[in-house]
Amino acid sequence: MTSNDNAARISQAEQAIRLARDTLDIEAAAVLGLKQHLGQSFARAVEMMLDVTGRVVVMGMGKSGHIGRKIAATLASTGTPAMFVHPAEASHGDLGMITPVDLVLAISNSGESEELTAILPVLKRMGTPLIAMTGRAESTLSRHADVFLDCGVEKEACPLNLAPTASTTAQLALGDALAVALLDARGFKAEDFARSHPGGALGRKLLTHVSDVMRSGDNVPKVGPRASFTELMREMSVKGLGATAIADENSAVLGIFTDGDLRRLVEKGIDLRSSTAQQVMHANPRTIASDALAVEAAELMEQHCITSVLVLDKAGRLCGAVNSNDLMRAKVI
Numbered sequence: 431m432t433s434n435d436n437a438a439r440i441s442q443a444e445q446a447i448r449l450a451r452d453t454l455d456i457e458a459a460a461v462l463g464l465k466q467h468l469g470q471s472f473a474r475a476v477e478m479m480l481d482v483t484g485r486v487v488v489m490g491m492g493k494s495g496h497i498g499r500k501i502a503a504t505l506a507s508t509g510t511p512a513m514f515v516h517p518a519e520a521s522h523g524d525l526g527m528i529t530p531v532d533l534v535l536a537i538s539n540s541g542e543s544e545e546l547t548a549i550l551p552v553l554k555r556m557g558t559p560l561i562a563m564t565g566r567a568e569s570t571l572s573r574h575a576d577v578f579l580d581c582g583v584e585k586e587a588c589p590l591n592l593a594p595t596a597s598t599t600a601q602l603a604l605g606d607a608l609a610v611a612l613l614d615a616r617g618f619k620a621e622d623f624a625r626s627h628p629g630g631a632l633g634r635k636l637l638t639h640v641s642d643v644m645r646s647g648d649n650v651p652k653v654g655p656r657a658s659f660t661e662l663m664r665e666m667s668v669k670g671l672g673a674t675a676i677a678d679e680n681s682a683v684l685g686i687f688t689d690g691d692l693r694r695l696v697e698k699g700i701d702l703r704s705s706t707a708q709q710v711m712h713a714n715p716r717t718i719a720s721d722a723l724a725v726e727a728a729e730l731m732e733q734h735c736i737t738s739v740l741v742l743d744k745a746g747r748l749c750g751a752v753n754s755n756d757l758m759r760a761k762v763i
Contacts, residue, residue, distance in 0.1 A: 453587040453595065460583040460596035461603045467580040468607075475561050475577045476611045479510060482559070484531035486512040489520070491545050493594040494537040494601060501535070501605030508613040517545035525552060533559045537605075539581070539597040541569020550574045563604060565597060579604060640727050641720040643760040644741045644750035645671065652677050652748065655684055655708035662687060662707045671753055673738045676711045681747040683740055685711030717742050720749055724762045727752055 479486055486505055490498035498514055505512035515524055517536075528534065534553060536546050541564035553560055554574070562575035565582030572578040581604045587595035612618075651669035653662050655676055666674045666687070673688040691712055695702060702710065717740045718727050727739050731754055741750035757763045 449589070456585065456587040457596045457599045460600045463583065464581065464600055464604055464607075467582070471577050471579060472607075472611075475579055476608065476615065478533060478559055478561065478577065479535075479608070479612055480615055482531070482533040484511075484529055484533070486510055486535055487528050487532050488512060488514045488535045488537065489517050489546060490537035491517055491543045493598050494539060494543075497598050497601045497605065498535075498537045500602065501537075501609070504606060504609045505612070508609050509616045509618040510609070510612050517543065517549065520549050521545065525549060528553070528556070528558060530556045530558055533561065535561045535563065536571055536575070537563045537601055538569075538571055539565045539594060539601070541566045541571035543571070546571055547574075563601060565600075638724040638760055638762055639720070640718055640722050640724050640741055640752060641750070643724050643756050643762070644720065644752040645669075645756065646750040650748065650751050651675060652681075653707050654678065655706065655711075657707040659702045659705045659707070659710065662710070663692075671738055671751055673751070673753075674707075675715075675740050675748055675751065676707045677748045681749075683715065683717060683742070683748050684708065685713045686715035686740060687711045688736075688738070715740055718752075719744070724752075724757060724760060728754070728757050728763045731757075 486502070488498040488502040488505075489495075495514075495516065502512040502514040513527075515527055520528070538546055541562065547570045550560075550571070560575045561577045561579060562569075562571045563579045563581050564572050565580070566572060567578060567580060581597070581600045583596045583600050585591055586593060586597060649669060651665045651671050651674040653665050653674055653676060655678065657665075657676075662674055666672070666689075673686055675683055676685045676687065677683050685708070687707065687710055691710065695710060716730055716734055716736060718730060720741050720743055730739055731737060738751060738753035740748060741752060743749040754763065
């Protein structure tokens with residue numbers, strides 16, 4: 431490689447970094463510039479979306495359509511029923527998905543997208559409310575909307591000022607602002623978010639109960655207080671929990687015996703062969719209710735440096751057991 435080639439590569443790298451920084455500056459300025467556009471129209475848009483008895487139908491063409499899909503998804507996951515309908519498909523039958531009780535959020539930087547303006551008369555006839563998110567107050571879409579949300583930007587990050595860059599970033603940010611204002615107005619909580627995200631980490635933590643992950647029935651290691659030490663150890667080995675509950679004939683928990691208890695007794699040189707379960711058990715063990723959240727069981731184990739917990743039903747009887755491995759398999763921890 432010649433010195434000229436090396437210099438050219440360095441120059442290209444510097445140019446790439448400079449353009450990247452310029453892009454971030456331009457898009458950051460576009461988002462911050464939205465603050466001066468927020469006012470009563472934004473508050474009115476939030477009020478209309480709160481009052482709608484149907485769904486918020488988000489529409490947009492091209493890059494605005496991609497942003498619209500994300501906004502619809504964010505709204506739906508934060509308590510506002512929403513869906514995306516493609517404007518071009520709407521003119522060929524999908525308009526039937528929109529009803530008078532819905533609300534349309536139309537996104538277009540120019541406000542002149544033919545696919546959107548073509549369906550304006552139909553929306554008007556149905557009486558479907560329309561919120562326009564555009565960069566031009568004088569556009570066709572803005573003039574026919576019930577509420578106009580200004581998402582205009584001074585320039586695109588594209589050096590040619592052509593490719594939608596800063597404008598789509600502004601649309602996305604304004605959509606997030608709507609979603610946040612709506613979830614706050616609805617009193618949307620973490621538990622509500624978890625219900626719409628059952629497969630996510632938060633969903634597992636807030637929706638998974640001890641009863642969902644515990645061992646139950648014959649899988650719960652349990653012996654009576656008069657069981658021999660041999661019986662106690664056999665139950666521990668067969669059930670593989672690393673602990674055994676000691677309970678009476680009514681399933682009332684009397685104590686627990688763990689691998690750790692065994693090591694401590696062996697270190698003390700105690701003859702265990704003639705011992706009964708009641709003699710070696712640890713009384714008053716940590717327990718948890720079956721309807722408690724699984725994450726509470728994890729917190730209990732961490733707080734007391736233990737690896738398993740006995741589970742009680744509403745009557746206080748032994749009904750299950752759970753250890754840290756069970757919680758890890760359920761992806762609670």
